[in-house]
């Protein structure tokens with residue numbers, strides 16, 4: 001069982017045709033070097049659209065002594081690139097961006113017959129390393145399964161880890177651990193030693209961005225992803241990215257130009273990635289540059305206060321049919337209470353600019369179950385969506401595009417001002433979700449978002465410690481998460 005949703009068609013994919021569809025941007029590496037298996041851990045479609053995975057791939061690819069090979073959840077027992085067994089790799093490196101990746105990583109280790117707990121591994125087993133934003137926010141649940149955990153950004157530390165590993169792979173594990181001891185911003189599981197540093201790549205300009213390969217089967221389709229920004233300085237109280245990846249850093253237009261291959265075919269779009277992409281000081285120049293190149297665009301969610309008339313027009317000119325707005329709550333007051341300084345008037349103005357410029361569809365992201373949230377707060381969210389829908393109809397008439405609400409339960413993250421906030425019972429989440437869903441259906445507004453039970457697992461994994469290890473082992477054996485937690489005495 002995989003903990004990611006795999007699309008209906010993805011279940012029928014066969015490896016051979018999936019690989020035949022890939023278009024590579026990077027030279028393939030010779031095989032007579034040490035093999036580093038890398039994994040998201042997620043199905044193929046999400047892995048291919050994960051810049052975290054590609055950053056790790058590139059860093060390993062650039063090291064003279066290691067060659068990266070991808071493993072995805074669909075085919076966990078054989079690498080995509082060399083068709084090797086992951087258990088025979090020198091290194092097994094996981095890049096984990098959300099908490100459901102924790103049990104998935106354990107499942108993939110189990111599928112490969114690699115002893116799950118670090119202390120049970122033999123010298124011939126791969127060195128298991130994990131990193132990524134979910135691990136950085138809470139490394140402890142995975143500590144029993146990893147030789148090393150990397151906190152924060154990888155650019156300045158992955159090379160150092162490989163330098164230390166290159167001449168001791170295959171030696172006694174204790175010797176390898178002593179070589180890894182003291183790498184900045186890491187936790188060494190064997191000795192529970194580590195430092196409280198979180199690695200931060202100060203200058204993104206020094207590192208190229210982009211995927212190693214494109215595939216029409218990627219979640220974001222044939223998109224060349226460019227990381228234009230990392231981190232965010234806005235400091236919304238619930239946001240882990242903001243609190244763990246501060247300060248925001250940006251890649252300049254010049255670096256982005258250099259990262260984009262000149263020979264991209266017309267059917268490839270460019271995806272601009274970054275939590276604070278809309279705060280990029282050169283955003284307008286970048287959008288005009290992409291437009292002048294005739295590039296189609298795909299974008300993450302934008303803050304409504306980042307949208308002005310010029311941006312709305314150039315987004316439409318770049319062929320964007322849909323824009324996602326991070327709104328989070330239904331009223332100015334509720335937004336103030338969660339540190340998101342944004343008013344309804346700004347949201348309506350942005351919706352109007354986008355719709356007038358020709359953007360057909362709008363998606364609104366909202367959190368529910370926020371600290372102190374009442375049912376009236378949810379009703380205000382419904383009013384907000386109703387007004388955006390009215391704006392779409394008033395401008396586009398009968399040809400109005402879609403409005404969709406993506407409503408997700410609030411999950412507290414370590415290190416944020418809301419880290420210690422109490423969660424509502426799951427049943428409460430379910431009722432709030434139903435209330436929103438029903439109201440949207442009555443107004444012809446689309447509805448989606450994380451299921452409450454799924455989000456509850458994430459909430460527990462994002463705050464728990466090493467006591468979760470046995471839950472992950474159960475889940476890796478196919479036991480549903482809620483049942484595994486209850487069996488271990490957890491109140492969910």
Ligand code: SF4
Nearest residue numbers: 232234235236239242
């Ligand atoms: S929610 Fe968005 S705007 Fe707020 S801190 Fe996070 S990334 Fe920044």
